[in-house]
Every structure is written in structure tokens, then in C-alpha cells.
Amino acid sequence: MLNVTSGIIARPVKCCVYGVEGIGKSTFASQFPDPLFFDLDGGTSRLDVKRVTDIQSWPQLMQSIEEVWKNLGTCRTLVIDTADAAERLCIGYLCGKHEKKGIEDFSYGSGYAYLVEEFARFLLSLETCVTQGVNVVILAHAILKTITLPEEMGQYDHWELKLSTKTTNKVAPLVKEWADMLLFANYETMLVEDDKSKKKKAMGGRRMMWTSHTTFADAKNRFGLPDKLPFEYAQIAKCIPNGAAPKPVPEPAPAAKQEPEPPKPVTPAALAPKKPAPQTKHEALLGKVRALMAQAEMPERTVTESIAKKGYFPKDMPIDEYPDDFIEGVLIGAWDQIVKFIEDERIPF
The missing domain is CATH 1.10.260 (434 Repressor (Amino-terminal Domain))
Structure with missing residues (x-):
């Protein structure tokens, strides 16, 4: 018989955040619940987070991920910082294994086929973390590419994940398909016309994120988010299980001196047995x-x-x-x- 269920199933989130250099991707990821960073790029030195910094090879990276899902309680969010650094480790491993100087030395593009196969194993291991109750966040840099339309209709610029660019390489599509939430972060610059010169000048530079596909960037989400939001963790916290950003604890106000109150008379209600507190x-x-x-x-x-x-x-x-x-x-x-x-x-x- 079919085991049919219905309703929304709460589960950890698979998130990929990519954007321009220095926009704050690591800071954004650090606000997920109890994060552990696999710092492959050395970009978390100024963040007060748990991190692993000695991962130097692809087998070591795969083993480290396995240790996370085998040892529950290590963290509630695993952050891979970054996907491009992970891909470099994977390419280095494949070239060493097959005694090649570079990924281009493989015949007939087979090196990229091996790369996609290995990276799929990497994403499958991250999926195991999710099934064990751990959120996974992959950070990546962005690269601007020029897209040429067929039949000489024109060209336009498009932001993409900064991964290998060969047409035979499908690593970037793998990551985009894997993610529940693909967020593109960039600075939004406003053009304002000067009243006197009538020339336009750039103003602002707010940090924004796009959550749905646009002509200039890949993005998606499965949570019904608005197409564009400020690049702040609080904007997506409701989508993360137990993921509300911690609120600062206010300083306690100095207690005012008060005269001791006279003892209150004992009432029958006070003598009645108290109801047990509800179970946690x-x-x-x-x-x-x-x-x-x-x-x-x-x-x-x-x-x-x-x-x-x-x-x-x-x-x-x-x-x-x-x-x-x-x-x-x-x-x-x-x-x-x-x-x-x-x-x-x-x-x-």
C-alpha cells in the first residue's frame, strides 16, 4: 500500500549564497543556527565562529563532512566556504589520481566528466548531513559573463557561480539544482540625475540579495520569498528551522531601592496544590x-x-x-x- 502523507514537512535547509567579493557572505552564513565553517579560503579569521582550517585535500574534505553527519551535535549548520575552493581541491585530487598536470590534459573532456561525478558525491554527502538534521550552506564567489543570444540578436551580462566554465562542466548546474535556496548578493547602485548638469551619477550601494531568477543572475527559492530583499539573515530566518537570529540581551536596569513589603495574608488558594509545569x-x-x-x-x-x-x-x-x-x-x-x-x-x- 502507498504510504501517503500530506502537509509541509519541516527539514533543514540546503542554501547556496554567491555574490561579489567582500559583500559579506561569510558574515551572512555565520548567523545560521550554530554554524561550523569548513574554511577552505581562509575568509573567516575576523569572525567569532567555529571553524576547520586544516583541510588540504579532497579526501580530507569528504572525510570531514562524514564526521559531521556521523557525530551528531557537532553543529546545526555546516558552511562550505567556498564552492570554488572545494572544486579546486577536487581537480587537484583527480589530476593526481590520473597523473595529469591539469584538468585539460584528460582526453575528450573526460576530466570534466570525472569532476562532475566526484562533485556529485560531495553534494550527496552534504545531503546526508541534511537528513541527519544539519542545515548546509555553500558559499561561492560570483563571476560576470557575457551571454550571446542566437541569430545575432545581441548580448547581455549575467552573474554566475565562479566555477569551471567549460560547456562540458556541469558542476555549477549540480549546485544550483541541489539547493533549496540560491541567493545572489550584490550592491544595488541608484542613478540620480543632477538638477544642474542633468548628468546621472551613482549613489547608494545598498547590499541586496535576489531570490528568484532574473536576466542578470541565477537565483531561486522554495519558500515564497520576495524577488529582492536586503542582504540580511533576518530576511530569511523564518525559513530556517529554529533559525531566528539571536536577539541582544539588554543591560539590566539598576534596581531601585524599595521598602520591604509587609507579609501578605495566606489565602486558601495559596495553600492549594500547584499544577505541574507543562513538559518540555x-x-x-x-x-x-x-x-x-x-x-x-x-x-x-x-x-x-x-x-x-x-x-x-x-x-x-x-x-x-x-x-x-x-x-x-x-x-x-x-x-x-x-x-x-x-x-x-x-x-x-
Whole structure:
């Protein structure tokens, strides 16, 4: 039978942000929930963020991504900074593997076919992060290209992802198809006419982002965003699960001196038993897990040891300290597999 469902499914977001140099792409990504930067370009030194800076090869990059989705709780957003740097690592790996000096040395354009195949594996690994509850943001630089229309109808300029430009290379289309949200960031310059000289001069330079395809840039989104917005994370925060930008905590006002109040008379209502506080999501999830353990007559220690064997968390870490996403998606969602592992001494989840 078909397992038909309906309604909107909340899930982490796959986002690609590209734009001109220095517009603030890394700063924008740093406002996603609990980000971890794979800083391949060395562009986060002035940001107070978690980062990995020692990724020097393509296999190391792939292994690092795998460590993120195998070790849940490392971060809630993985940021690849940048796609062009990742592509360079991929090309270097392929040339070394096939003993070529450059990607053009492969015969009949086969080097680009290998490149697309490897980059597809890279995006698939990032997709695994998403299925494990982690947002993924890919940053990229932009390059302006001239598009020539057929039959000599004319030319126009178009901003694109700064990736290899050969027609046989489909890396950029792969990234654009993969993303739920493709954002193009640029400065919007206004032309104002001088009253005296009647000449137009450039004014402004606001940072803006485009969320839908235009004639001058590729962009898209699956969230019904306006076509153009200020380049600020707050404009898309509603699209990111638990992604509201943190609000600054106001300084507490100095407490005014007050005379002590006289004791209030005790009323019958004050003596009545208080209603228990409503359960938090974490408490509710723990209740479900413990109900499953009781039903299967499974001690908590046995469960934590099985989780430790897979390498998710230390065996002495109690279930109470596990993140909600892991409890809901693995302990509850894959309970049958956990029981089978404990019985067969293996973990297939």
C-alpha cells in the first residue's frame, strides 16, 4: 500500500549564497543556527565562529563532512566556504589520481566528466548531513559573463557561480539544482540625475540579495520569498528551522531601592496544590524513549553502550544529555534497528 502523507514537512535547509567579493557572505552564513565553517579560503579569521582550517585535500574534505553527519551535535549548520575552493581541491585530487598536470590534459573532456561525478558525491554527502538534521550552506564567489543570444540578436551580462566554465562542466548546474535556496548578493547602485548638469551619477550601494531568477543572475527559492530583499539573515530566518537570529540581551536596569513589603495574608488558594509545569519537548522525548526501553525490558546502560559502539556519543553519557534531534530521529525513529543491533551485536542505522 502507498504510504501517503500530506502537509509541509519541516527539514533543514540546503542554501547556496554567491555574490561579489567582500559583500559579506561569510558574515551572512555565520548567523545560521550554530554554524561550523569548513574554511577552505581562509575568509573567516575576523569572525567569532567555529571553524576547520586544516583541510588540504579532497579526501580530507569528504572525510570531514562524514564526521559531521556521523557525530551528531557537532553543529546545526555546516558552511562550505567556498564552492570554488572545494572544486579546486577536487581537480587537484583527480589530476593526481590520473597523473595529469591539469584538468585539460584528460582526453575528450573526460576530466570534466570525472569532476562532475566526484562533485556529485560531495553534494550527496552534504545531503546526508541534511537528513541527519544539519542545515548546509555553500558559499561561492560570483563571476560576470557575457551571454550571446542566437541569430545575432545581441548580448547581455549575467552573474554566475565562479566555477569551471567549460560547456562540458556541469558542476555549477549540480549546485544550483541541489539547493533549496540560491541567493545572489550584490550592491544595488541608484542613478540620480543632477538638477544642474542633468548628468546621472551613482549613489547608494545598498547590499541586496535576489531570490528568484532574473536576466542578470541565477537565483531561486522554495519558500515564497520576495524577488529582492536586503542582504540580511533576518530576511530569511523564518525559513530556517529554529533559525531566528539571536536577539541582544539588554543591560539590566539598576534596581531601585524599595521598602520591604509587609507579609501578605495566606489565602486558601495559596495553600492549594500547584499544577505541574507543562513538559518540555526534551522531557517528552525522554519519556517516549524510556517507555520503549521498558516495553523491550532494555536497561538504559545497554542502549548507551550500543550508541557508543557506533561512535555517536561516549558510553558514559546519559540519554538525558543527548540532543533532541538524535533522540527523535535515531532513538525513537530507529528503535527497531537499535534493538536488532543489541541482539545481533551490530548497528545498521
